[in-house]
Amino acid sequence: xxxxxxxxxxxxxxxxAIASLNCTYSDRGSQSFFWYRQYSGKSPELIMSIYSNGDxxxxxxxxxxxxxxxxxxLLIRDSQPSDSATYLCAVIPGNYGQNxxxxxxxxxxxxx
Amino acid sequence: SxxxxxxxxxxxxxxxxxxSLECTVEGTSNPNLYWYRQAAGRGLQLLFYSVGIGxxxxxxxxxxxxxxxxxxxxxxxxxxxxxxxxGFYLCAWSGTLYNExxxxxxxxxxxx
Numbered sequence: 001x002x003x004x005x006x007x008x009x010x011x012x013x014x015x016x017a018i019a020s021l022n023c024t025y026s027d028r029g030s031q032s033f034f035w036y037r038q039y040s041g042k043s044p045e046l047i048m049s050i051y052s053n054g055d056x057x058x059x060x061x062x063x064x065x066x067x068x069x070x071x072x073x074l075l076i077r078d079s080q081p082s083d084s085a086t087y088l089c090a091v092i093p094g095n096y097g098q099n100x101x102x103x104x105x106x107x108x109x110x111x112x
Numbered sequence: 113s114x115x116x117x118x119x120x121x122x123x124x125x126x127x128x129x130x131x132s133l134e135c136t137v138e139g140t141s142n143p144n145l146y147w148y149r150q151a152a153g154r155g156l157q158l159l160f161y162s163v164g165i166g167x168x169x170x171x172x173x174x175x176x177x178x179x180x181x182x183x184x185x186x187x188x189x190x191x192x193x194x195x196x197x198x199g200f201y202l203c204a205w206s207g208t209l210y211n212e213x214x215x216x217x218x219x220x221x222x223x224x
Contacts, residue, residue, distance in 0.1 A: 090213075
């Protein structure tokens with residue numbers, strides 16, 4: 001049973017558009033949610049964390065959390081070719097212990 | 113600021129040979145430390161985590177072991193590598209178990 005699911009993509013968007021990346025999780029007790037970006041051949045780097053329902057904005061990035069629907073998303077405004085990467089969603093489940101569970105990632109391609 | 117180091121960056125080893133990967137963290141005390149493996153085209157799999165010197169928890173049964181001889185040093189080992197041990201090995205640290213994790217640059221291991 002997968003605990004964190006993401007569409008593997010690739011998701012292709014034109015430069016300047018909004019990219020919307022989605023993640024669903026199975027443990028209703030989860031409290032902590034994270035988005036990472038991973039360029040090909042590199043290690044993941046943290047983009048944002050979100051803990052409460054609603055939106056959290058940081059520059060061109062907005063994370064949205066809906067615990068009732070068990071859904072977390074990442075919006076990237078004014079997408080740039082440099083945003084092309086795999087985006088990993090990570091969740092700390094409420095009943096699994098204290099460790100991250102990563103989704104398989106969504107590959108984003110921003111076309112110039 | 114905190115920095116996490118991993119070495120070597122790449123490694124090619126024959127089946128049956130031993131393995132030792134090292135991870136060190138600078139700029140923080142008593143970090144939580146993690147070893148992940150990412151197989152080609154796959155998600156991140158948590159292998160081990162440690163909350164303190166000499167304290168190791170294993171997430172999955174496998175051919176690998178981990179040790180934490182010093183506060184900011186985490187070592188991943190194997191006595192005899194298998195072909196299935198190939199992958200991208202990532203060390204990460206966090207300040208607490210419920211907070212963001214930060215990844216090192218990774219070690220790409222190929223077992224032939």
